Amino acid sequence: MKAGPDIARIAALIGDPARANMLTALMSGKALTASELAAEAGVSPPTASGHLAKLEAGGLIGQRRQGRHRYFSLTGTEVAAVLESLMGLASGAGHLRTRPGPRDEALRRARVCYNHLAGEMATAMYGALLRTGRLATTGDGPRLTESGAAFFSGFGIALEPLIRARAPLCRECLDWSERRSHLAGSLGRAVLARIEAEGWASREPGSRAVRFTPRGEAAFGAWLGLG
Template sequence: MKEGPDIAQIGALIGDPARANMLTALMSGKALTVSELAQEAGVGLSTASSHLTKLQDGGLLSQAKQGRHRYFTLAGPEVGEVLEALMGLAAHQGHLRTRTGPKDPALRAARVCYDHLAGDMAVRIFDSLSQRDFLSLDTHTSSLALTHEGENFVEKLGIDLEPLKKGRRPVCRSCLDWSERRNHLAGALGAALLTRFQDLGWARREKASRIVQISPAGQQELLKVFPVA
């Protein structure tokens, strides 16, 4: 008898090109309408609605109604982390888009992965935390956690850890970065760090894009706060 989770259903939902484009567009963490997602997928409104219904029934999307519009978002951060990991696998296997655009270098430098930072700077942050033993990995469970020194470091950055510990999400989680093919930090702490960087004026999200712009002053501060060997 076959046992365990059925990944075929999830794979079939993600595998359709139009649905894959919709899911990728929602990696920005922002809610999008049916018409916006239809444009991203290159399909008509009725076809887009059919795709969105399948994604919602499959547990990959959430829907909220406001007036005449329906807004869709990814069902949760774990969906975004799976999509980012699939992007990393696709890049590693050479399954790349044949046409690159002017935004590609900016996306590789710093971007949003659902609600946390991804890209070159995010990988640097993860490496810095790991090298200084601020993160610990349980080899038996593969769970990631802050060490005591790591907690002190994060709190000095102005992040209150208590609400993060009481939440449903893991505080720390590794997420395979598709462009760097190495880990960046996800989980509640990954989201809190991106919010903190924005509050400090170090980072700013581009409108209607996943790109995160790091200011010159922010670049200097991040390099200082997160040194790597």
């Protein structure tokens, strides 16, 4: 066997349809119970337990107990980024499990990607931030500029705690539906939280879709200077 990371094991874990459905459900950023994940995967609870044990052993998910229940979530942003990239690869190659419907349009417009905003609205935001010099591209990914720091501080985001944290402040994530980048990292997470706090948008129950109100979409565009 050749030396190096065992990508075949990770690919096999993700490649099972039931496990893929479970991982996709966890892309909402919410921790879900084994029963909820069994329903998402369309399998029995005992079968779901076997799949969850494999995903946990592979380092893709973790669990915590609260009362009688065990809650599962992705182990971090790296797992979410891999899943988002695979979704883009599958979509670009035409590998779609169902025909697009109204919910698909909502997901393409705006959705949660683990803990930050994705979709058309998110890629528009990322492009605007680059054009206005609030983000700068480097070999290591996007960097927050001085004008960007002032811009986000004015939006009510406390940057110092984010900068001091171990998690990356800015990351780019390839959007599966737009095939362009959107903003991830702790700043991306903070932006989504502020959008929700402002009442511009809210998450659709039982879905990754994020619904902007007409007022919220107008305010979002005005904030970014989108024409």
